Amino acid sequence: MRTTLNIEDSLLEKAAKLTGVTEKTSLVRLGLQALIARESAKRLAGLGGTERELKKIPRRRIEDI
Structure with missing residues (x-):
């Protein structure tokens, strides 16, 4: 899909310097993918501890292996 965007030149330049990507x-x-990943992680973190009937998950220790 084609979209016209107005993005500050300084923002594009900084992103290009940090990533090495010039296109x-x-x-x-990449910016949209990073935003989606960050917001998905926030949403997942917000769900932490909400399952009240979840049984304890057994953990292995190095000695058990």
Whole structure:
């Protein structure tokens, strides 16, 4: 899908320097993927401890292996 975006040049330059990626389309794609990953992690963390009937999960110790 084609979309026209107005993005600050300084923001694109900084992203290109940090990632080594110079193609604008790739930078935007990587940025969106990072945003989705971050927000998904936040949502998952927000669910932590909400399952009240969850049984304790047995853990292995190095001595048991």
